[in-house]
Amino acid sequence: MIERARIAELLSGASVTPVSLEDESCLGLVLRVAADDLLATFAALRDSFEQLIDLLGADLTPRNGGIEVTYRLRSLQENSDLVVKTTLEPGAALPSVTGFYLSALLPEREACEMFGLKLTGHPNPKHLLLTEGLPPMLLKSVPLRSEEDIQAETLPEGDPALQLLQEFEERGIIPPEDPDDPLENYVMAEWLSPEPPPGPIVPRNIRRQDDDPQSLSTNHYLLQIGPAHPATHGVLNIVAEMDGEKIVSSEAHVGNLHRGIEKLAESRRYHQLGTLVDRGDYVGGCNNELAVALAVEQLAEIEVPDRASWIRVLMAEINRLASHYIWFGPTGLDTGAMGIFLFCLYDRELWLDVLEEISGQRMMFNYIRPGGVVADITPKSVQMIEDILKIADGRLDEHYDALMASEIFQQRACGVGVVSKEDALSLGATGFVARASGIDWDLRRDRPYAAYDKMDFDVLTADSGDVWARMFCRLDEMRQSLRIVRQCLDGMPEGDFSAKLPRVLRVPEGECYVPVEAPRGEMGVHIYSDGTDKPYRMSYRPPTLYSLMISDLTLPGHFLADGIVSLGSFDFCFGEVDR
Amino acid sequence: MALDKVFGEQSIVFLKSEQFFDWARGRSLWYMAFGIACCSLEGLIAAAGPRFDFDRHGVFYRGVPRQSDVMIVAGTVNRKMAVIVKRLYEMMPEPRYVVSMGACANAGGPFREYPNVVTGVDKIIPVDIYIPGCPPRPESVQYAFLQLRKKINEDAKARFSS
Numbered sequence: 001m002i003e004r005a006r007i008a009e010l011l012s013g014a015s016v017t018p019v020s021l022e023d024e025s026c027l028g029l030v031l032r033v034a035a036d037d038l039l040a041t042f043a044a045l046r047d048s049f050e051q052l053i054d055l056l057g058a059d060l061t062p063r064n065g066g067i068e069v070t071y072r073l074r075s076l077q078e079n080s081d082l083v084v085k086t087t088l089e090p091g092a093a094l095p096s097v098t099g100f101y102l103s104a105l106l107p108e109r110e111a112c113e114m115f116g117l118k119l120t121g122h123p124n125p126k127h128l129l130l131t132e133g134l135p136p137m138l139l140k141s142v143p144l145r146s147e148e149d150i151q152a153e154t155l156p157e158g159d160p161a162l163q164l165l166q167e168f169e170e171r172g173i174i175p176p177e178d179p180d181d182p183l184e185n186y187v188m189a190e191w192l193s194p195e196p197p198p199g200p201i202v203p204r205n206i207r208r209q210d211d212d213p214q215s216l217s218t219n220h221y222l223l224q225i226g227p228a229h230p231a232t233h234g235v236l237n238i239v240a241e242m243d244g245e246k247i248v249s250s251e252a253h254v255g256n257l258h259r260g261i262e263k264l265a266e267s268r269r270y271h272q273l274g275t276l277v278d279r280g281d282y283v284g285g286c287n288n289e290l291a292v293a294l295a296v297e298q299l300a301e302i303e304v305p306d307r308a309s310w311i312r313v314l315m316a317e318i319n320r321l322a323s324h325y326i327w328f329g330p331t332g333l334d335t336g337a338m339g340i341f342l343f344c345l346y347d348r349e350l351w352l353d354v355l356e357e358i359s360g361q362r363m364m365f366n367y368i369r370p371g372g373v374v375a376d377i378t379p380k381s382v383q384m385i386e387d388i389l390k391i392a393d394g395r396l397d398e399h400y401d402a403l404m405a406s407e408i409f410q411q412r413a414c415g416v417g418v419v420s421k422e423d424a425l426s427l428g429a430t431g432f433v434a435r436a437s438g439i440d441w442d443l444r445r446d447r448p449y450a451a452y453d454k455m456d457f458d459v460l461t462a463d464s465g466d467v468w469a470r471m472f473c474r475l476d477e478m479r480q481s482l483r484i485v486r487q488c489l490d491g492m493p494e495g496d497f498s499a500k501l502p503r504v505l506r507v508p509e510g511e512c513y514v515p516v517e518a519p520r521g522e523m524g525v526h527i528y529s530d531g532t533d534k535p536y537r538m539s540y541r542p543p544t545l546y547s548l549m550i551s552d553l554t555l556p557g558h559f560l561a562d563g564i565v566s567l568g569s570f571d572f573c574f575g576e577v578d579r
Numbered sequence: 580m581a582l583d584k585v586f587g588e589q590s591i592v593f594l595k596s597e598q599f600f601d602w603a604r605g606r607s608l609w610y611m612a613f614g615i616a617c618c619s620l621e622g623l624i625a626a627a628g629p630r631f632d633f634d635r636h637g638v639f640y641r642g643v644p645r646q647s648d649v650m651i652v653a654g655t656v657n658r659k660m661a662v663i664v665k666r667l668y669e670m671m672p673e674p675r676y677v678v679s680m681g682a683c684a685n686a687g688g689p690f691r692e693y694p695n696v697v698t699g700v701d702k703i704i705p706v707d708i709y710i711p712g713c714p715p716r717p718e719s720v721q722y723a724f725l726q727l728r729k730k731i732n733e734d735a736k737a738r739f740s741s
Contacts, residue, residue: 130695131657131658131659131695134694134695137693137694137695144692144693144694145691145692145693145694149694150687150691150692150698153697153698153702227660227663228611228613228644228663228667229642230612230613230642234614235615235616235660255659256615256657256659256660256663257615257616257654257655257657257660258657258659258695259655259657259683259690259693259695259696260690260693260695260696261690263693264689264690264692264693267692275689276689279616279617279689282616282617282620283620326620326624342628342629345624345625345628345629345630346628346629346630348625348628349625349628349629349630362621362625362716363617363620363621363714364617364713364714574616575616575617
């Protein structure tokens with residue numbers, strides 16, 4: 001643990017006077033600094049904390065608090081977190097911390113557009129999620145639509161095709177007039193150095209190699225990949241600058257599925273939050289529900305029965321298996337292997353049958369709720385799981401033989417999409433992306449929640465950080481999940497499946513952050529509660545938003561076909577990237 | 580050959596080319612592999628998978644709008660995406676059909692209060708079949724395609740009887 005005294009010492013070394021440095025019960029150690037001291041604070045803390053895990057804003061103006069921006073720093077070696085908070089006036093400028101932690105790149109843009117802040121010192125301070133013309137949506141003064149507004153909705157006029165062409169033009173086909181202007185386009189290829197640059201990153205415009213005598217004098221061209229492309233696994237839009245078959249630079253554009261989960265959560269009761277986060281990471285919904293349920297329980301101090309915790313672990317692991325299958329198969333498809341896709345879907349259907357038997361749904365379970373789970377597991381579902389467990393390990397070996405043992409696949413996967421450990425740390429990698437790059441970290445083991453402290457499982461890490469390592473780590477995760485499912489069946493305690501709760505749950509005032517190890521990495525829920533039956537603000541930490549930045553960094557230098565394999569291996573889920 | 584079973588062996592059939600195309604069209608509806616959100620897992624991936632096996636209905640996915648007959652709008656359409664959905668629809672060759680899948684594409688679903696979300700894809704493109712559910716099961720997508728085939732047949736009949 002990093003103690004309070006050590007942080008105070010670090011800050012006084014940098015001559016920063018904190019507004020307060022206190023241990024708050026649900027959040028842990030909280031450091032509040034003035035906005036002017038933010039950069040000096042991060043400079044002092046950068047060496048002690050490797051990762052910036054989460055960044056979120058909250059509009060506290062109705063409570064006379066201004067706009068509060070929260071940073072969560074993590075030291076993996078000491079397994080401790082520090083929350084840094086700063087308060088800004090509405091419309092004020094937020095200094096960018098991308099010079100210290102690259103993982104702030106996209107979350108900062110999101111926080112600023114959602115709360116109407118200005119962003120200074122950021123290499124690319126464009127809008128991230130919202131369509132142009134919408135107000136900062138997460139401000140409390142911006143309302144949701146009423147039923148009359150919805151009925152009267154009309155869409156902007158104009159020829160969509162022309163609009164689209166104009167949009168492409170705005171995205172940087174034309175080289176910027178002033179290359180030093182930080183508002184202009186930039187390339188991420190400059191950041192491949194192991195050391196993040198000391199100050200803010202100097203942006204570059206898209207490079208042209210016409211004057212290079214050694215090149216084949218092909219003009220570079222821009223290639224739009226997505227958003228309607230089968231290989232982007234969702235509605236990702238990548239604008240890549242191509243030199244023949246090679247990607248020279250690329251930038252990912254997101255926001256094609258932005259549907260306001262965080263804003264809508266403010267008008268839902270605590271019981272109903274699961275419905276929304278299910279549709280965030282729609283492939284691994286149970287883990288998201290679990291995070292929300294744990295956060296509400298922590299705030300309201302609800303005791304969960306043992307059996308409920310065990311059922312939660314069981315469901316989370318089955319869901320993880322189902323989610324990994326839908327990734328393993330299509331990754332094969334990206335390299336041209338059709339068969340493995342069908343094998344994996346066959347196995348996934350087996351697990352979906354179990355999920356359907358227990359929760360009643362194939363997706364969007366809404367099964368784990370504050371206090372416990374909705375219904376007990378049935379004897380039939382136990383029998384179904386046991387039947388699958390008899391063959392599942394062998395099936396995984398078959399999948400390995402069918403895809404990963406093939407030399408063709410190995411040549412496509414080894415050495416492609418390499419993420420170094422330094423990049424993974426600086427860009428906030430969690431979950432399997434971090435483990436494949438040699439970071440030994442698993443929330444289930446290091447900060448056990450639900451009943452994971454009673455489970456026996458291993459965490460596999462790899463050093464190479466390429467597509468092969470990510471596939472290998474995740475295949476092993478599936479084996480460990482099978483082990484955990486087996487232990488859940490063997491050791492399931494008797495008792496209630498849910499605590500007794502009032503119909504309308506009121507949660508005392510407070511603030512908490514609960515992370516869980518979702519299939520794609522650390523999924524966290526940060527809830528501000530104001531004592532009513534609805535959350536004041538709910539923030540969702542999407543693991544794949546951070547892997548998106550990592551993939552953006554790894555694409556340049558690859559052939560297009562390899563880039564697609566690399567993209568697929570990060571397993572994006574755009575429901576949660578855009579929320 | 581399948582035609583033999585319909586018309587008898589060694590038979591000679593005289594028909595207008597439009598009639599022949601209408602007959603064929605309902606039996607090979609190729610949809611565009613274009614998933615937006617959650618519904619794509621059920622309607623495009625699971626339905627094409629080994630258990631539900633959409634292929635036996637002559638329904639298969641194509642990666643390109645130029646080669647597809649049907650567009651399954653599987654997920655929430657927001658304002659940014661509306662432009663692209665419209666453009667993809669215009670790239671498809673006629674006759675083209677649209678299946679609106681799930682609560683979000685039908686009417687905005689649980690997100691309809693959010694101003695960035697388009698409340699129903701029928702605000703931007705014409706829709707032939709709506710599938711309710713959040714998300715609908717793969718079977719209901721198959722049922723929708725059977726209904727679409729019926730609709731195509733009826734359209735063809737109406738064209739030739741008039």
